[in-house]
Amino acid sequence: MRLRNPPWLLLSDVGPIPGLNDPDMIVPVADGFLSPEQMTDTQIGATPSFPTPAEAAESQSQSQNLSKRRAEDPTPHLSYIRWLQRNQFPKSTIERFGSGYQDYLQAPLQPLTDNLESITYEVFEKDPIKYDWYEQGTAQALTDWVQQRKSTSSVSGAVVVAVVGAGRGPLVTRALRASQSTGVPVEMYAVEKNPNAYVLLQRHNELNSLWGQSVTVVKSDMRSWKGPLLEDGTQGHVDILISELLGSFGDNELSPECLDGVQHVLNPTNGLSIPSSYTAHLTPIAAPKLYSDILGRSISDPAAFETPYVVMLHAIDYLSTVSPAADEATAVSYAHHPSQRPSYPAPPNQPTSTTTTATAPALHSNDLLLPDVQTCWSFFHPLPPAILTQSHLRRGGSAAGGGGGAVGGDGANEHNARFCQLTFRCQERGVCHGLGGYFEAVLYEGSGAGARGKVELSTNPRTMEGKSGDMISWFPIFFPLKEIEKADKGSLF
Numbered sequence: 260m261r262l263r264n265p266p267w268l269l270l271s272d273v274g275p276i277p278g279l280n281d282p283d284m285i286v287p288v289a290d291g292f293l294s295p296e297q298m299t300d301t302q303i304g305a306t307p308s309f310p311t312p313a314e315a316a317e318s319q320s321q322s323q324n325l326s327k328r329r330a331e332d333p334t335p336h337l338s339y340i341r342w343l344q345r346n347q348f349p350k351s352t353i354e355r356f357g358s359g360y361q362d363y364l365q366a367p368l369q370p371l372t373d374n375l376e377s378i379t380y381e382v383f384e385k386d387p388i389k390y391d392w393y394e395q396g397t398a399q400a401l402t403d404w405v406q407q408r409k410s411t412s413s414v415s416g417a418v419v420v421a422v423v424g425a426g427r428g429p430l431v432t433r434a435l436r437a438s439q440s441t442g443v444p445v446e447m448y449a450v451e452k453n454p455n456a457y458v459l460l461q462r463h464n465e466l467n468s469l470w471g472q473s474v475t476v477v478k479s480d481m482r483s484w485k486g487p488l489l490e491d492g493t494q495g496h497v498d499i500l501i502s503e504l505l506g507s508f509g510d511n512e513l514s515p516e517c518l519d520g521v522q523h524v525l526n527p528t529n530g531l532s533i534p535s536s537y538t539a540h541l542t543p544i545a546a547p548k549l550y551s552d553i554l555g556r557s558i559s560d561p562a563a564f565e566t567p568y569v570v571m572l573h574a575i576d577y578l579s580t581v582s583p584a585a586d587e588a589t590a591v592s593y594a595h596h597p598s599q600r601p602s603y604p605a606p607p608n609q610p611t612s613t614t615t616t617a618t619a620p621a622l623h624s625n626d627l628l629l630p631d632v633q634t635c636w637s638f639f640h641p642l643p644p645a646i647l648t649q650s651h652l653r654r655g656g657s658a659a660g661g662g663g664g665a666v667g668g669d670g671a672n673e674h675n676a677r678f679c680q681l682t683f684r685c686q687e688r689g690v691c692h693g694l695g696g697y698f699e700a701v702l703y704e705g706s707g708a709g710a711r712g713k714v715e716l717s718t719n720p721r722t723m724e725g726k727s728g729d730m731i732s733w734f735p736i737f738f739p740l741k742e743i744e745k746a747d748k749g750s751l752f
């Protein structure tokens with residue numbers, strides 16, 4: 260009932276529907292039948308208390324003040340189904356935001372190669388969680404900086420902060436707010452290579468009272484930025500580099516490559532990056548709808564199966580699951596789990612006396628299990644200087660490395676190549692059409708006495724609720740398999 264295209268519901272063995280052809284007997288749509296799309300948020304969000312079918316029929320007839328004939332409700336089954344449809348469980352924020360995007364395959368963004376459009380930034384900026392978390396992480400980092408008495412890279416003593424890949428500037432605003440709320444002064448830089456976004460950054464600097472022309476806006480690829488220009492004409496360092504260059508699978512929008520390229524501006528002793536690390540995660544899924552869509556595309560596009568897709572996974576099944584008991588930490592964060600939902604009353608054909616004590620319909624055993632989402636690999640920033648030195652030696656194919664291979668012409672990026680082998684156990688028979696991919700990121704983790712925990716982002720269905728529930732900026736990624744894999748109960752992938 261909550262699907263984008265709601266299903267037809269066929270009632271069988273319910274007897275004739277009196278007056279089916281009598282227009283007076285037909286319950287109008289507004290009285291009894293609303294598709295999920297027609298419901299308002301309040302209707303969707305109303306907490307259902309689930310009366311018995313008889314109560315549903317009665318309250319409906321009362322509230323609608325129908326004629327006596329209608330009050331008797333010759334079709335309580337229909338009334339009940341309609342009532343259920345009106346009282347569906349609330350949609351999560353991402354379900355509301357992604358309505359219309361379910362199972363819609365999109366090519367991942369390439370913000371390094373392409374310049375994003377203003378509307379794309381506007382969509383990012385609607386995220387109710389991401390920017391708050393960045394502000395919190397930055398505030399913690401600034402507080403720790405002062406408490407740990409670290410020296411700064413500025414003459415004034417202010418902490419030098421640069422937002423690299425600033426877009427239209429929301430992270431700059433959040434960093435300035437963090438400075439304001441913590442009372443730690445900052446010297447602020449905004450670096451952006453997209454000429455359209457650069458113009459907006461300049462405008463913000465002129466018009467936004469919080470920015471107050473205090474931000475140095477730099478139009479540059481971060482990898483060729485030399486760092487803050489000092490009064491004596493030399494180049495200084497940055498204390499905190501803030502970026503948001505993450506793709507649905509963590510590194511797939513080239514965050515590691517960009518941040519490695521700007522690390523030379525970072526304060527070599529105390530400099531830190533927000534985010535400080537990110538990890539990629541996978542789980543095998545059955546996704547027949549996505550598979551047939553990609554199969555269709557492959558007729559005209561031979562690379563259709565070699566392409567990862569960003570997609571709001573919907574009509575899928577997790578093939579490998581684990582019991583919540585095996586993982587209490589993640590079970591706690593699984594607040595929308597079906598087992599925690601209120602129970603529906605018994606179906607209409609049960610006697611009234613038993614419906615009041617009815618229990619929830621039997622859940623499929625898979626409903627009680629969590630997807631087995633495993634970690635593939637991690638990236639950390641800043642990198643140990645020795646790794647970057649090695650990378651520089653490899654650039655251009657020097658004797659110290661070179662050869663290239665799969666990761667680029669000259670081997671300078673070999674330290675960012677990753678592979679992994681994972682084993683998944685299948686609980687039920689199924690067909691694996693591909694892998695669902697997710698990421699987790701640590702924005703900031705305090706250290707030492709008084710540290711206030713990690714500030715993290717996650718799209719991993721196992722941990723998202725606890726780390727950044729309601730975040731909407733990223734849909735999962737889907738890696739299709741060209742040769743689909745049949746799996747038996749208990750088999751291993």
Ligand SMILES: C[S@@+](CC[C@H](N)C(=O)[O-])C[C@H]1O[C@@H](n2cnc3c(N)ncnc32)[C@H](O)[C@@H]1O
Nearest residue numbers: 370371383424425426451452453480481503517
């Ligand atoms: C995902 S957007 C994030 C924008 C903004 N920080 C936000 O959170 O709304 C990434 C931004 O980084 C910029 N970017 C990507 N690679 C870059 C590079 N090498 N140098 C400078 N900017 C870059 C893109 O143009 C884009 O504006």
